[in-house]
Every structure is written in C-alpha cells, then in structure tokens.
Amino acid sequence: MKRNVFSIRPAFSPVLLLAILGCQPKPAHDLVELNRVIPDIVLDIRYATTNNFVGEALYPSARCFLAKEPAKALKKVQADLKQQGYRLKVFDGYRPLSVQKRMWEILPDDRYVADPATGSNHNRAYSVDVTLLDLDGNEVLMPSAFDDFSERAHMDYMDCPAGAIRHRQILHDAMERHGFSGIDSEWWHFNYQGYKDKPVLDISIDQL
Numbered sequence: 001m002k003r004n005v006f007s008i009r010p011a012f013s014p015v016l017l018l019a020i021l022g023c024q025p026k027p028a029h030d031l032v033e034l035n036r037v038i039p040d041i042v043l044d045i046r047y048a049t050t051n052n053f054v055g056e057a058l059y060p061s062a063r064c065f066l067a068k069e070p071a072k073a074l075k076k077v078q079a080d081l082k083q084q085g086y087r088l089k090v091f092d093g094y095r096p097l098s099v100q101k102r103m104w105e106i107l108p109d110d111r112y113v114a115d116p117a118t119g120s121n122h123n124r125a126y127s128v129d130v131t132l133l134d135l136d137g138n139e140v141l142m143p144s145a146f147d148d149f150s151e152r153a154h155m156d157y158m159d160c161p162a163g164a165i166r167h168r169q170i171l172h173d174a175m176e177r178h179g180f181s182g183i184d185s186e187w188w189h190f191n192y193q194g195y196k197d198k199p200v201l202d203i204s205i206d207q208l
C-alpha cells in the first residue's frame, strides 16, 4: 500500500528536537528597555558599578529593563510627577536570578537580600527602585541613601527633615496611583500589581 507522505507526522516536536541538539529554546519574556518606553528617564544603575552595597559590578552594562506592564505604568508615574515639578531616577529594575545568587553569596541575610531560592520580585521584572529628581535633574532630599539597610530606609522613619518626609510621600503616592505598591522597609522599592504570579527570569542583560 502506498503511503501518503503528507500524512506522516514528525517523530519529534521542534522543542524536543532542539533539546536533543543541545539548544535550549529562548525563554519567553516581555522585557522592555526602560529608556525606549520612557525616553527621558534618568538611570543610575548602581549594580553596573562598584557603587553599591556589594562593592562589585554585577551587571555587564548600565541598561535597565522591566516587564512591559510596569514599564508602561512607570511612564504614567513620570508624567504625573512632572506636573508636580519632579521626575524619576531609577536605581534598579529587572535583575537576573544569577545576579541574585551572587548577592546572596556575598550577603546571605534575608533582611537585606531576597533568598534566590524564592527569588526577588526584581527577578520577575515587576519591581523597580526609584527616587525623585527636581526638574533640573538634582536628586532631592530623602530620608536615606539608596540601599541604606537601616531604619532610616523604613517608610515610618520620621527622625529626618520635613522635606525628606514630604519627598518620600510624593514618590510613594505617585507610584501607588499607577499600580505600584511600596514596602515598609525600603522607601525606594516598589512592586507592580500582579507580580506574585510572574516567573523568575534568568536572562542575562547581555542577551537582551
């Protein structure tokens, strides 16, 4: 009996075939580069420099990515703040899991660093670390520096100038108006709504 070649089904799925050949399919993601979504965003990507709490450069370049939805929301925050005489500066966004592991090697203390076994929301590309600039680009007074792991970073810390408390609140309120929520222990850190369901990613910045 003659077989119709068009009815023969492939023995391997494309994904299986790639796995057999030693090629992993590229992980699915919706990461977008922040300065493409918000052209006037100011970046100060500390983990691409030695000016951070680990004292070594953990990123190969000072680029910043977020998932598409939080990136679009951050654009609205920027517009909102500009109407009030401020703009955003970003310290960190998406962080590959391999970088989280390196941070944990250096500082294995979950008061300061998320355990890579569960992952940080930065690994999900749904968290961002930000502060305020004035419209001339000067950083405004805040209750502490970025990555100050003391009580000065707490949202309820009040032993600081009134201007610092006011700026912290302006930032917090603008972020919350557009779908972000803050955390008690770090005034600069915000998670975007829906973050809990998002996968931890380990795509190197160089691959993006």
Ligand SMILES: [Zn+2]
Pocket (backbone or CB within 6 Å): 092, 122, 127, 128, 129, 188, 189, 190
């Ligand atoms: Zn953070």
